[in-house]
Amino acid sequence: MAARKKSAARKQPSTSKKSATRKSASSKKKSTGRRSAPQDAIALLRADHKTVKDLFEQFEKTRKDERKQALAEQICNELTVHAQIEEEIFYPAAREAIREEDLVDEATVEHQSAKDLIAQIRGGSASDELWEAKVKVLGEYIDHHVKEEQNEMFPQVKKTKLDLKALGEQLMARKTELMGEVGGNGNGNGGKRGRSGKGGGSAGGKGSGGGSKGAGSGEEEGGGGEGAEGEGIVARMARGMGLAGGT
Numbered sequence: 001m002a003a004r005k006k007s008a009a010r011k012q013p014s015t016s017k018k019s020a021t022r023k024s025a026s027s028k029k030k031s032t033g034r035r036s037a038p039q040d041a042i043a044l045l046r047a048d049h050k051t052v053k054d055l056f057e058q059f060e061k062t063r064k065d066e067r068k069q070a071l072a073e074q075i076c077n078e079l080t081v082h083a084q085i086e087e088e089i090f091y092p093a094a095r096e097a098i099r100e101e102d103l104v105d106e107a108t109v110e111h112q113s114a115k116d117l118i119a120q121i122r123g124g125s126a127s128d129e130l131w132e133a134k135v136k137v138l139g140e141y142i143d144h145h146v147k148e149e150q151n152e153m154f155p156q157v158k159k160t161k162l163d164l165k166a167l168g169e170q171l172m173a174r175k176t177e178l179m180g181e182v183g184g185n186g187n188g189n190g191g192k193r194g195r196s197g198k199g200g201g202s203a204g205g206k207g208s209g210g211g212s213k214g215a216g217s218g219e220e221e222g223g224g225g226e227g228a229e230g231e232g233i234v235a236r237m238a239r240g241m242g243l244a245g246g247t
């Protein structure tokens with residue numbers, strides 16, 4: 001799984017004039033390109049991965065509980081939306097296009113496990129010692145998941161005839177929609193909330209066809225999956241580490 005095929009998967013959004021301008025404009029934040037105009041699906045998902053990785057890194061460095069809480073909420077929101085657009089749009093397309101459907105199955109199961117942990121994190125707070133460990137375990141788990149997507153699934157998808165631009169537009173449109181929903185979920189964190197409306201210009205008007213997704217399921221992602229039936233790898237892992245207390 002560690003075979004790095006970066007060259008195959010390394011097609012960042014070089015077509016966008018905006019991203020070039022933005023890079024120099026926002027000197028402080030490493031550019032993820034996520035606010036730029038149409039990206040192909042893989043560039044968009046990679047940018048999301050980067051955003052979340054950065055957030056986990058910030059979480060690691062932060063000492064203040066308040067800030068940790070805000071970052072964790074943002075991480076959970078980002079991941080929930082990201083997982084949902086993958087499941088609704090990208091994974092079904094990938095499943096049809098690539099040979100190794102198992103990759104999609106595994107990724108879907110990993111999402112479920114991550115959601116279990118996200119639900120626990122959302123249900124707790126920074127004052128709980130185990131809460132911080134849960135965020136860290138989530139970070140490690142996502143890191144693993146992202147590597148599999150980027151090193152295995154994405155390169156395979158790139159070899160197919162999938163219209164990654166159109167797929168990227170669908171992903172962006174749905175993401176913008178979901179971010180609006182999650183953003184209204186009672187997040188008081190001052191930090192980076194401003195990004196919720198990102199990419200509005202490109203997302204709105206594009207009817208790129210396709211898209212069988214049903215809106216409105218964003219909430220259940222984080223809120224639900226804690227029950228016994230859905231106990232996944234992470235939950236079991238967390239239990240093994242003594243993290244999954246009473247949730």
Ligand SMILES: [Fe+2]
Pocket residue numbers: 083086107111145149
């Ligand atoms: Fe994923």
Ligand SMILES: [Fe+2]
Pocket residue numbers: 045049082086146149
């Ligand atoms: Fe992903």
